[in-house]
Every structure is written in structure tokens, then in C-alpha cells.
Amino acid sequence: MDVVGVLAIHILFLPTLVLYLYLRKHKSKSQQKNKLPPGSMGWPYIGETLQFYSQDPNVFFAAKQKRYGEIFKTHILGCPCVMLASPEAARFVLVTRAQLFKPTYPESKEQMIGPCALFFHQGDYHTRLRRLVQSSLAPEAIRKLVPDIEAIAVSTLESWSGGDLVNTFRGMKKFSFHVGVLAVFGSLDAYYKQQLEKNYSILDQGYNSFSTNIPGTPYRKAILARKRLNQILSEIIYHKKEKLVEKDLLGCLMNSKDEKGNILTDDQIADNIIGVLFAAQDTTASVLTWILKYLHDNPKLRKAVKAEHKAILLESNDGGNRSLTWAQTRNMHLTYRVILESLRMASIISFTFREAVADxxxxxxxxxxxxxxxxxxxxxxxxxxxxxxxxxxxxxxxEVAPIPNTFMPFGNGIHACPGNELAKLEMLILIHHLVTKFRWEVEGSQSGIQYGPFPVPQHGLPARFWKQPRSLRQRPGCA
Structure with a gap:
């Protein structure tokens, strides 16, 4: 073949070669772009659910992160999942690209709480409800609740103080539920308080049970209790409409109108009240239970916390003869750090669920x-x-603020817990009265953790409580 022929072949072949190389490079980039995170999907359908439930979930997640890195895939609870274990990734999902990830819960959970609860939604409805809830639970709104929360805390602790064995977690659940009722309703008739507590307790017991509607099962009982709660709340709303509504959460929900002048329906109000009570109870109770354990296990720290609160009694509170004030709760600096460290160590909300609404x-x-x-x-x-x-x-x-996005005990972004200030306030108040007026001993060696679904010390931290004599409470340096 002559030179001209060879040249002609090269000229004809060159575009084909360029096109091939371009397509190959483009395909390689496309494949790389669409690569799933590393990880294991486990068995068909059940995935790795058995591994997840057969061990401490935190061990499961930690082992995955160690093997695959800070982003990995798995398949649990019937769903393919991507796990993210870095501050940047958490911010990406919860803040910067939150519109691409919707909150997601099992259908049975939505049915229990109510489909109109704000944390099941995105968009305008969520924004409206969140603004109402947040304004009712903001520091400016809850500071007036200090005397009433204090009364609930004292009553709760005194009910434990006979030296009998107390399931601390259950007791804390009762305390946090009563504070939640106070924040939602303000003053409420004793009959309605009793009915709310009775039926909410049944709902709570069935919330994490197997979702079968067979009569007599915890799930079925919970569904029936949820219907009764709707009836009770409808009666409370009806009576509230007859008089000037107080500026509590229920009043805010009842008086709210959107830009078209539409008010919330009774079902929407009921679902959001149940949602707030649900969010307010178990998480706060879990943290308080852990705080008692951490203080019990750290005598030197417990002594320092007591000293901080005794200073408030002696210097600012007339030896305990006057009620706490909002300003005093703002000066419990060591106790506040104990709360933050308890939130970090226990990490009550270990993870949150979102669902990608697009690739x-x-x-x-x-x-x-x-x-x-x-x-x-x-x-x-x-x-x-x-x-x-x-x-x-x-x-x-x-004592130094954590690196941004590394400490998220109440979540982050538009779905972060709107009641976190109320939770911290009730913790401060209960701890104040616990360490200044009572002593307690944990029963046995409680080093294990149980999940239901939030982590709590084994068996709910059984403990005995005794009220200290007044003279001993006021004695300086007495721990």
C-alpha cells in the first residue's frame, strides 16, 4: 500500500478513534457517577435486619463504618439504606439539601401518632406548623412555666422518696409527660389529665409492638387508645373555644390561620398535640435517666454539681424558701455541661430516617x-x-463550643426538635431539686443498655431515693 493509501486510512480511522475514546471516557465517568456506596445488602428481602437486631445497633454501625468508611449501604427493615457518618454528610442531608430528603416513618407509626403531625411533612404545611410549635416552646414562652415545672419535679421526687425500688426511666417518663401536658394545655382539668395519661400510656406500650390488628394485642389496644385520645382532645378543644384561650401550644394551634384564612381542623390539632407529647416524653426521660446514672457513677462530679446548686439555694434563693427563677436556671453552668455531655454519651437519637425524593x-x-x-x-x-x-x-x-455539625443531639435543619429548650429547662429544674434535697442509690450493677427504641440503662435503672433532712441540705460542703 502506498503512502497516500495509508494516510487515507489514518484520516478515516482517526475520527472513529476519537469518538471511541470520548464514549469510553464518558461511559467511565457515567459509571463512576452512578456508583453505589460500598457495603453489603445481606440476604434477599430481610437484608441485614437480623444482624442489626441481634447486637447493639451502635456496634453494627461502628463495624460498618470501620470497614467501609463514612458512607456505606445496607438493607434493614425491608428497605435499602445509605448510612452517613460524617458531619458534612449529615449537614448535606438535613440542611443544605434538605429538600431532596423527606422525613419517613413506617405507616404504622404514622397511624399511631397521626398523619397530620408536623414531623411527617415537608413544605408549606410543615413550615406553618413548625413556626407555631417553635413559638410556643421558645425561651420567651416557657420561662413563665418555671414555677409549675418545679412543682411537678418536687412532687415526682417526693413520690419516690420512701426508699422503695423505683424504675427510674418509668418515673422520668411520667415526669416528662406531665411537663408536656403543661406546655401544651396550660391549666387542664384533673379528669382530662388522668384520661390523657391513661390512654397515652396504652398508646406508648403498643407503639413499638408488631403491627397486627388482632384483638387483645398491644398494637390493637394502642389503636383503640389513639381513637379515644382523639375524642378526649376534641372535648378539650370544644371547651377551650368557649373561653379566652391561654397562650399555650393548644391556643396557638386553635388560633392559627393560613394566608387564606383557613384554620386547622380538630384532627390536625390532635395529631400535632400527640406528636409533641410523643417527642417530649421518651427522649427527655431517657436523658434524665442517664444523667442520674452518670452522676451516681462519678462522685466527684456529683459533689461539684451539688455545690453549684447549693450556692443558688444559699446565695440567691433564701436557703430554698423561694421558688427557682428563670435567671437562676441560666446560671447552672456546670449542670448544663453535664446535660450536654449526657446527650453526647448516650446519644438518645442515634440516627434519623430520611428518604431520597430523587436520585x-x-x-x-x-x-x-x-x-x-x-x-x-x-x-x-x-x-x-x-x-x-x-x-x-x-x-x-x-467549655468550648464543639466543631459545627459534630454535636446534633436534637437533630439539625428544618426538622430539628423544636422543643429542645423546654427539655433542657425541665432537666435543669429536676436536677436542682434532686441534688439539693435527695440522695439516691442505684440498685445492683447496671452496666448494660436496652433499647425500646431509645437507649436507656438496663432495666430502666432501678434505684432507691431518700429525702435529706433540711439541716443537711443547707450545710455547706455536704455532698
């Missing part, structure tokens, strides 16, 4: 539409890169 790319990985996405708060809270000596209970670490 999303994150750091070169594909999160497919419809997959569940779980930011792992506990993994972040226990990362030694952000919290050195992570298994050591050390409130002093919060």
Missing part, C-alpha cells in the same frame, strides 16, 4: 430515589477526631 449524588456516590438515608448521630458524637477520649464522661469538653 442524589454525594461525593461521587449515587443515593437512588426511594432509598432510606440515615445520618448516624451517635457515630459522629463518638468520633475521637471530634471528641477526644470519647468514652470518658467529661462535661468540661463543652
Amino acid at each position: 442524589v449524588e454525594y461525593k461521587g456516590y449515587l443515593i437512588p430515589k426511594g432509598w432510606k438515608v440515615m445520618p448516624l448521630f451517635r457515630n459522629i458524637h463518638h468520633n475521637p477526631e471530634f471528641f477526644p477520649d470519647t468514652q470518658n464522661f467529661d462535661p468540661s469538653r463543652f
